[in-house]
Amino acid sequence: MRTIRSYSSQLPLRLYCRGIEIGQLTLDGPVREGSPLEIPIDRLPRVPLPAELRLATGPDADDLVAPWRIDSAAAALSLLGPPDTRAEDLRLDHGVLRGTGREARNGLLDPVLYARINGTGARMVTVEPPIALPEGGCAFRFAVPIHPTDLTESGLSVVVMLVGQEAPVGSFAWSRQGVDDAERRLAALESRVRQAEQDAAAAQMNLQASLQRQAALQQERIDAFIAAAATLLLDRLAAVPGREPDALRALLATAGPVQAGDPLPDLTVRRLSVPPEAALFGTGWHRAEHYPSGDFRWMGQRGLLLNPAPDRPVASVTLEICHLYRADSPAVSAEFDDAAATVAMSAQGNGAFKVRLTHPSGEPQPLQVLRIASLTGGSPAEGGNTGDQRHLSFAVSRVVFEYAD
CATH class of the missing domain: 2.60.120 (Jelly Rolls)
Structure with missing residues (x-):
């Protein structure tokens, strides 16, 4: 919240970021001190942070209010809303899907991309540092590696997504000529089968490792019990020379019921x-x-x-x-x-x-x-x-x- 001082000039109010105009407001009449003003922001240029937003009538004019400080790229999302990034010149080049992302308004965008291959899984996308555009906003190049196993009988489908944006940044599809609905359904089925195979292999490895850990833990507990029992038995028998049978019967009588398993959680709580x-x-x-x-x-x-x-x-x-x-x-x-x-x-x-x-x-x-x-x-x-x-x-x-x- 900032308080503007009284202003009666006919010059429009302009908002600057490091000397670059990012929005303006033409007044219908004088402005009284403390009056609220709503100035639309058209863009945010890519500038070093931290930066300040100044409200003045010109680049060299005095500030009408105290500057707003921007410390991180996250502030751009609150000023401009969600990003609207689109991919250009998507192409498959020697096993790598390359393209250029363009954000027309938010020059402070720090893009994090991922790709969905054939509708399943997620693969991280390599993104180069964004560069500023003359008209505002930013652009960046990205690349997605395509593996030979990604190519199926029905073709290839890649959808590039940006974290924080619901709409896809871009999509790329390759298919054989004459693919019909049956073959499209076959491609989706192949993706689900491949995903199921990967989950089954991971489950098998996890089960095998768990069995090995349980067997090692069980053997360790058995060895420790045998050692403790033998030590206790020898100590009890040595304490009463000549009456070893009676001492053994007394030792067995002290044994309590066997307790096994961990306590079960209360499944009735909210x-x-x-x-x-x-x-x-x-x-x-x-x-x-x-x-x-x-x-x-x-x-x-x-x-x-x-x-x-x-x-x-x-x-x-x-x-x-x-x-x-x-x-x-x-x-x-x-x-x-x-x-x-x-x-x-x-x-x-x-x-x-x-x-x-x-x-x-x-x-x-x-x-x-x-x-x-x-x-x-x-x-x-x-x-x-x-x-x-x-x-x-x-x-x-x-x-x-x-x-x-």
């Missing part, structure tokens, strides 16, 4: 918390990690999460994210069984976020499996600083299921 070590984390999740600062579990590019009470309608599922890999904020999509979920994100400070997922209908619905996908992430081994080959996107410290009353 809010049910799932810790990182729970067995409800399915395919796509890495092993839970335990540290003095807290426990968490990393997710790969995609992950499955089972509902602990599948017979109760779910109002929402909240992911409490404590770590991100190669991202400033999470970019998450999810499906309630086969329905695309509504995603709402809130920052909690210290790099933590809460992502609340709800059914698109807005009403509590039964849920068997929650499918989660992340548009950001990568492998630590790609940077060359570590040998960790895992794909990491974000880590959760807790997942909260909220059920209907």
